[in-house]
Amino acid sequence: xxxxxxxxxxxxxxxxxxxxxxxxxxxxxxxxxxxxxxxxxxxxxxxxxxxxxxxxxxxxxxxxxxxxxxxxxxxxxxxxxxxxxxxxxxxxxxxxxxxxxxxxxxxxxxxxxxxxxxxxxxxxxxxxxxxxxxxxxxxxxxxxxxxxxxxxxxxxxxxxxxxxxxxxxxxxxxxxxxxxxxxxxxxxxxxxxxxxxxxxxxxxxxxxxxxxxxxxxxxxxxxxxxxxxxxxxxxxxxxxxxxxxxxxxxxxxxxxxxxxxxxxxxxxxxxxxxxxxxxxxxxxxxxxxxxxxx
Numbered sequence: 001x002x003x004x005x006x007x008x009x010x011x012x013x014x015x016x017x018x019x020x021x022x023x024x025x026x027x028x029x030x031x032x033x034x035x036x037x038x039x040x041x042x043x044x045x046x047x048x049x050x051x052x053x054x055x056x057x058x059x060x061x062x063x064x065x066x067x068x069x070x071x072x073x074x075x076x077x078x079x080x081x082x083x084x085x086x087x088x089x090x091x092x093x094x095x096x097x098x099x100x101x102x103x104x105x106x107x108x109x110x111x112x113x114x115x116x117x118x119x120x121x122x123x124x125x126x127x128x129x130x131x132x133x134x135x136x137x138x139x140x141x142x143x144x145x146x147x148x149x150x151x152x153x154x155x156x157x158x159x160x161x162x163x164x165x166x167x168x169x170x171x172x173x174x175x176x177x178x179x180x181x182x183x184x185x186x187x188x189x190x191x192x193x194x195x196x197x198x199x200x201x202x203x204x205x206x207x208x209x210x211x212x213x214x215x216x217x218x219x220x221x222x223x224x225x226x227x228x229x230x231x232x233x234x235x236x237x238x239x240x241x242x243x244x245x246x247x248x249x250x251x252x253x254x255x256x257x258x259x260x261x262x263x264x265x266x267x268x269x270x271x272x273x274x275x276x277x278x279x280x281x282x283x284x285x286x287x288x289x290x291x292x293x294x
Contacts, residue, residue, distance in 0.1 A: 003051050009067075010060075012088030013081065017060045018067035019089075023051030028122075029095050030055045030285060031086065035104020035129075036207050037165075037173055039066035039197045041190070042103060045274035046281060053282045055099075060089060062106065064206025066197040071206070077213035080220055083112045090120055099285040101125035103270055105210055108132065112219070114227050123285055125232045127277070128239055128267050130246035131253045133225050138246060145243050155211040162205045170195050173204065180240040181268045227254040232284045234277055236265030258284075 006021040020040045030050055034042035040059040050057045061068040063085055064077060071077070086109060090098060097120045102110030107129035114124045130138070138145040155161045165173040174191050186194075198204055231254040235247040244261060251257035260280060262273050270277045 003048050005047070010089055010092045012086075012092055013084040015063055015069040015071065015085065017063065017069070017085060017089060019058055019060045020047070021056070021058045022047050023056045024054060025056060027051075027054045027056040028285065029090075029093065029098040030057050030281075031089070031098045031100050032057065032059045033062065033086065033100070033102035033106025033109055034059070034065070035102070035106045035108075036210065037177075037198065037204055038104070038194070041193055041197070042106075043270065046270060046278045049275075049278040050282060050285075053286075055282075055285065058089070058093065058098075060086070061197075062109070064201060064209060066200050068201075070201050074209045074212045075217060077206070077209040078217045078219070079108070079112055079214060080116075082109045082210070083116060086113055087117055087120060096120070097122050099123045099125070101127070101281060102129070103127035104129060104267070111227075114229065114231070115222050115225060118228055121229050123230045123232070124227060125234065125281055125284060126250070127234045128236055128242060128269055130242065131225070131227075131250035132219075133253060134246050134249045135242075138243070142243070145246075148241050148243065151241075152211055152215070155208050156215055161208055162203060165208075166198075166203045170198050170204075173198065177268075181266050182264070182272050185266075185268055185271050225253060227257070229256075230284070231257040232280065233257060233259045234262070234269060234280060235259065236262045236267060236269035236272065238265060239267040241267050 003022050008019050009016050010019055032043040039061045043059050047057050064070050100110050100121050107126045111132055114121050177186050233247050233251060235244050237244045247259050251259050262269055265272045
């Protein structure tokens with residue numbers, strides 16, 4: 001990178017999150033949320049272009065990941081707590097609102113924040129994860145999606161998934177990244193960095209607890225599941241985990257949404273189509289209007 005990355009630890013919602021930041025201090029704030037089993041490095045290809053475009057970019061390791069706190073109890077990973085982490089991060093940064101982007105589990109949190117804290121989100125970008133209502137409907141009615149989501153049930157088995165992904169120096173976890181992405185997407189250096197991050201967090205138990213908490217603790221009911229801020233959905237059609245048809249269904253629950261499908265990309269779209277995703281985010285977040293609700 002030609003820009004400098006600033007690392008800091010920020011207290012929020014009773015825990016401490018490790019963050020990587022870049023770009024002008026007074027630039028419009030963009031927060032990027034990674035998913036499973038990644039960490040801030042998930043967005044490494046987008047940080048510099050966004051910062052050079054004038055945005056202040058903040059990328060946290062979410063709870064349970066890399067250098068951020070890793071609570072032991074499963075209930076600590078309830079969806080409402082994960083959302084409060086980011087709202088607390090906004091408060092700690094002294095910012096009323098932001099442009100928010102999320103991939104995978106980061107997109108789940110982003111959807112949640114958009115519905116529960118609309119006044120804190122100017123624009124919402126979602127990568128390869130459907131609206132929660134669309135996901136719930138497909139998990140109960142769509143056999144194809146049920147098969148794709150087999151791992152969610154596997155992760156509920158106490159201890160087994162944790163052991164399997166950790167053994168042999170995280171060989172299974174690394175193989176999963178490589179087998180579900182285009183060839184060459186994750187370099188040897190990437191895999192080494194991911195293994196170090198998994199070691200930093202004491203294994204993947206904290207990350208897997210996100211799945212366990214969602215199964216055990218129903219999120220609080222939401223009075224309005226529609227998104228009222230502008231939404232941009234970016235989706236790799238060759239996703240091994242989530243059917244791309246859910247992108248358009250999700251857009252129907254948004255007042256203003258645009259869907260872009262990447263024909264040759266997989267679930268790891270911001271890695272495989274790095275330049276296109278970066279430009280899409282820059283164009284979408286530019287001249288973001290103030291948030292309209294609270």
